[in-house]
Structure formats: C-alpha cells, structure tokens
Amino acid sequence: MLPKFDSVFSIDCVIFGxxxxxxxxxxxxxxxxxxxDWLALPGYIVEQDESIDDAAERILYELTGLRDMHMQxxxxxxxxxxxxxxxxxxxxxxxxxxxxxxKELRPVTQYAKKAFWHPVNELPKLxxxxxxxxxxxxxxxxxxxxxxxxxxxxxxxxxxxxxxxSLYETVLNKKLDKRNFRKKMLSYGFLKELDEKQKGxxxxxxxxxxxxxxxxxxxxxxxxxxx
Amino acid sequence: MLPKFDSVFSIDCVIFGxxxxxxxxxxxxxxxxxxxDWLALPGYIVEQDESIDDAAERILYELTGLRDMHMQxxxxxxxxxxxxxxxxxxxxxxxxxxxxxxKELRPVTQYAKKAFWHPVNELPKLxxxxxxxxxxxxxxxxxxxxxxxxxxxxxxxxxxxxxxxSLYETVLNKKLDKRNFRKKMLSYGFLKELDEKQKGxxxxxxxxxxxxxxxxxxxxxxxxxxx
DNA sequence: AGATAGTGTGTGAAATTTACACCGTTAAAT
DNA sequence: ATTTAACGGTGTAAATTTCACACACTATCT
Numbered sequence: 001m002l003p004k005f006d007s008v009f010s011i012d013c014v015i016f017g018x019x020x021x022x023x024x025x026x027x028x029x030x031x032x033x034x035x036x037d038w039l040a041l042p043g044y045i046v047e048q049d050e051s052i053d054d055a056a057e058r059i060l061y062e063l064t065g066l067r068d069m070h071m072q073x074x075x076x077x078x079x080x081x082x083x084x085x086x087x088x089x090x091x092x093x094x095x096x097x098x099x100x101x102x103k104e105l106r107p108v109t110q111y112a113k114k115a116f117w118h119p120v121n122e123l124p125k126l127x128x129x130x131x132x133x134x135x136x137x138x139x140x141x142x143x144x145x146x147x148x149x150x151x152x153x154x155x156x157x158x159x160x161x162x163x164x165x166s167l168y169e170t171v172l173n174k175k176l177d178k179r180n181f182r183k184k185m186l187s188y189g190f191l192k193e194l195d196e197k198q199k200g201x202x203x204x205x206x207x208x209x210x211x212x213x214x215x216x217x218x219x220x221x222x223x224x225x226x227x
Numbered sequence: 228m229l230p231k232f233d234s235v236f237s238i239d240c241v242i243f244g245x246x247x248x249x250x251x252x253x254x255x256x257x258x259x260x261x262x263x264d265w266l267a268l269p270g271y272i273v274e275q276d277e278s279i280d281d282a283a284e285r286i287l288y289e290l291t292g293l294r295d296m297h298m299q300x301x302x303x304x305x306x307x308x309x310x311x312x313x314x315x316x317x318x319x320x321x322x323x324x325x326x327x328x329x330k331e332l333r334p335v336t337q338y339a340k341k342a343f344w345h346p347v348n349e350l351p352k353l354x355x356x357x358x359x360x361x362x363x364x365x366x367x368x369x370x371x372x373x374x375x376x377x378x379x380x381x382x383x384x385x386x387x388x389x390x391x392x393s394l395y396e397t398v399l400n401k402k403l404d405k406r407n408f409r410k411k412m413l414s415y416g417f418l419k420e421l422d423e424k425q426k427g428x429x430x431x432x433x434x435x436x437x438x439x440x441x442x443x444x445x446x447x448x449x450x451x452x453x454x
Numbered sequence: 455a456g457a458t459a460g461t462g463t464g465t466g467a468a469a470t471t472t473a474c475a476c477c478g479t480t481a482a483a484t
Numbered sequence: 485a486t487t488t489a490a491c492g493g494t495g496t497a498a499a500t501t502t503c504a505c506a507c508a509c510t511a512t513c514t
Contacts, residue, residue: 052305078279
C-alpha cells in the first residue's frame with residue numbers, strides 16, 4: 001500500500017525543443033510508484049519554503065539536469081482524482097529551449113531513470129493526466145507564437161529564414177508562403193542579418209540571422225502579431 | 228497567535244461587472260483574521276474532495292451569494308510569504324457577469340461581513356496580494372476582449388451598440404470610432420437586431436441587439452478578432 | 455558537365471483598416 | 485409651441501495589409 005497524502009502541490013513541466021525540423025518535448029521515465037516505468041512529464045512536489053517558480057526550476061533540474069530554463073506557468077490542474085495517492089494539485093509550466101547536442105540530459109535524483117527528447121507527434125500514453133497537460137500546453141504556445149517572439153527560443157542563435165519558417169509551419173501545422181513570410185518577418189526590423197552563411201550543406205548556403213532582443217523591445221512593448 | 232498551516236490551496240475570484248458605464252469588481256469586507264475588516268477578493272480554502280473548479284463556484288457562493296457563475300482560472304500565485312499564516316497557494320479565477328440590480332449580494336458564511344461592487348478605478352489597498360491578483364486578471368480580460376466574446380457577458384441581454392462600444396472603450400481604455408465600430412461589429416453577423424427599442428431615455432431611443440451565441444459558434448470556432 | 459536541392463526575389467489584386475461630419479429623433483425645459 | 489440638449493444613425497475615399505503566385509540563381513556532388 002502506498003502512502004496517502006493530503007494537499008500536495010506539484011509542478012509539471014512541458015519543455016519544447018526543435019530539432020531536425022521536428023518539435024519535441026522532454027519526457028522522463030519514472031523510477032517510482034505510482035506509474036513506475038511509465039513515461040511522464042518532468043514533475044515533482046513543491047517544498048514548503050520555495051515559491052512555485054523556484055520549485056519549477058529546481059524540479060526540472062533534478063529530473064533532467066537542465067538548469068536556468070525560463071519557464072512560465074500556463075495552467076493549474078486540480079481534479080480530485082488526478083493522482084492515485086491523494087489530493088495533488090499541479091501547476092504546469094512550459095519553456096521553449098534550444099536542443100544543442102551539448103547539453104546532456106542526466107537526472108540528478110532517483111525519481112527518474114532517464115530524461116530524453118521525444119517528438120510531439122506520436123506521443124505515447126503518459127502517466128497521470130500528463131497527456132492532457134501536454135495538450136493544453138501545446139495549444140498555449142501555438143497561440144502565443146502569434147504574438148510573442150517565442151520562436152527564437154527554440155532556434156539556435158544563428159538561423160536561416162527557412163529554418164524559422166519551418167518552425168512556424170511545424171507549430172502551426174500549416175504551410176506558409178515563402179515570399180510573404182520572409183517579407184513580413186524582415187519588415188518587423190528585429191532580425192539582424194549576419195555576414196555569415198550556413199555551412200556544411202550540399203546546396204547553396206543561406207544567410208544567417210540573429211534575433212535582436214533589444215530592437216524587439218523597442219519596437220513592441222510586449223505586443224506583436226506574427227505570421 | 229494565529230494557527231499555522233501547511234500546504235493549503237485556496238481560490239480567489241476576480242468578478243467583473245459593468246454598470247452605469249463603469250467597470251466594477253466584486254469585493255468583500257473580511258470578518259476574520261488576518262486582515263480582518265480589510266477589503267479583499269472573495270476567496271477561501273479548497274476542500275479535499277472538490278475540484279478547484281467546483282471549489283471556485285462554492286467559495287464565490289458562500290462569500291457573495293452569487294451562484295452558477297462561469298469562472299475560468301487565469302493564474303496561480305505561489306510566493307512563499309503571500310499569506311501570513313503559512314504556505315497558501317492560490318488559484319485565481321475570473322468571471323464577467325451582468326450586474327442586475329435584482330441579484331442580491333449576501334454572504335452565507337461569517338467569513339465575510341458583506342460583499343459589494345466597487346469601481347475598478349480608485350481601488351483601495353486590498354488584503355494579502357489581492358491587488359496584484361486583480362491587476363493580473365484585469366490585464367487578462369483586456370487581452371481576451373480582442374478574441375473572445377466576453378463583452379456580452381457583462382452587458383444586459385438586450386443592449387445598444389453604444390453600450391457595447393462604451394464597454395470596449397472602458398476596458399481597453401481608449402476611444403473608438405463610432406462608425407467603424409458599428410460597421411465591424413455588425414459585419415460579424417452574430418448580433419441580432421431586435422424589434423425593440425431602448426426605453427426611459429430622454430433622447431432618441433436606440434435599437435436593441437442581442438448576442439446570438441449559436442451564430443457565433445458557427446462562424447468562429449473559438450477564434451475571432453474584435454475591435 | 456549535368457543533376458540536385460534549396461536560396462532569394464516582386465507585383466498586382468483583393469481585403470481590411472482608418473479617418474472623418476452631419477442630419478435626425480426624442481424628451482425635457484422654457 | 486419652440487427651443488435645447490443629448491444621443492442615434494449613416495457612407496465614402498485613401499491608405500495599409502494581406503494574399504496569391506513562378507522562376508532564375510548558386511553551391512555541392514557525381
């Protein structure tokens with residue numbers, strides 16, 4: 001028999017990454033009952049003496065080894081029976097990050113066997129109500145893509161316009177017109193054209209661009225409409 | 228010395244109403260420590276055996292006498308010291324409702340001395356972090372006004388176009404052009420023109436309109452851009 | 455030298471947004 | 485009966501934004 005508990009707060013994290021033209025999220029394989037061996041979102045219990053924002057950072061780190069992600073809460077799930085051991089209300093956070101091969105995923109606690117990226121299409125069944133949490137989060141960023149510069153958090157620092165477009169197409173799940181897309185993106189004035197070109201491709205190399213955060217801040221006060 | 232408690236969930240409600248060209252919110256006067264006699268948002272503790280959505284309905288009812296409001300959560304506040312007696316994480320909900328003189332505000336518990344409407348301008352200091360909660364909620368509905376038909380929840384069932392425009396102007400805090408506003412609103416096709424006119428005004432009576440929820444649903448699938 | 459794969463560019467039509475002002479109606483006041 | 489005060493209701497033209505659409509260029513690989 002598992003222990004029962006009352007009134008526990010937890011955090012669950014939906015972390016998006018973009019790699020090889022695919023959108024992925026970060027999952028763990030659980031090493032604890034309930035749902036031992038299942039796949040799940042990185043999530044755990046909030047301590048008494050930490051804010052939920054701090055808890056989110058800590059928990060993500062402990063379960064995946066990733067630090068200093070900028071996460072934002074997007075919804076709180078509070079159905080009575082969402083956790084088999086008792087009443088657990090969970091605040092869900094999301095972040096968008098660059099998948100650089102460099103950062104290793106290595107849980108620092110025993111609660112997770114491992115952490116890994118998984119394409120958002122063909123997601124398996126997840127533990128608890130994590131599939132629902134994921135869907136809610138995915139819809140959230142899909143909307144947010146239209147009015148916040150979140151695409152640039154997923155791309156490498158230097159990127160081509162085609163990569164940017166491909167990201168939009170993936171998240172929004174629809175084709176966009178190349179000429180119109182480029183015209184519009186460039187018209188905002190927050191993309192900085194670099195003197196550098198793509199390398200290692202077997203076709204004409206494309207120009208690289210950077211997202212210029214300062215210019216963005218000057219142009220919009222947190223508001224914009226994109227793609 | 229007040230009792231201390233651990234890990235409590237609570238709900239706080241930001242309920243908007245519109246009356247006499249003014250936007251108002253529902254406040255209570257507290258009858259309990261801490262912050263006894265202060266003004267506060269209606270809010271209380273979630274029970275073990277109720278979902279947070281259910282808790283929100285119950286709590287609003289107990290503190291104000293209002294029932295069957297359709298509330299939606301908008302943010303969760305989880306700073307460590309937001310409550311002087313211990314760790315309390317609160318999920319904030321909002322709703323927009325018609326202030327009909329008819330519905331009486333009458334708390335059914337002792338936790339509130341009374342409940343009343345207060346204009347959103349010139350809000351006094353509120354208990355706990357309720358001022359921050361209110362601001363977050365106000366920003367939320369301000370954004371949402373642009374893409375969800377929430378204005379119609381604030382107006383009486385039958386309303387004039389001028390009332391509708393005045394509501395938009397109040398919430399967005401800017402003047403809109405009368406002709407453009409009417410043209411656009413009518414172009415959506417979800418406003419039903421009634422055969423009735425305004426009564427009891429000392430000037431030419433305006434036509435009354437109704438929001439046609441069915442048509443709205445057909446036209447948009449939860450998406451729109453307004454004003 | 456040719457094949458392959460993706461880069462980069464412009465125009466016109468259609469739709470949407472914006473700016474703008476006056477006469478009509480009603481009830482209350484004189 | 486007339487006037488006044490207050491709001492109701494309406495159209496057009498210019499500017500801007502969105503949308504649809506196709507081909508020549510460049511780099512690499514064989």
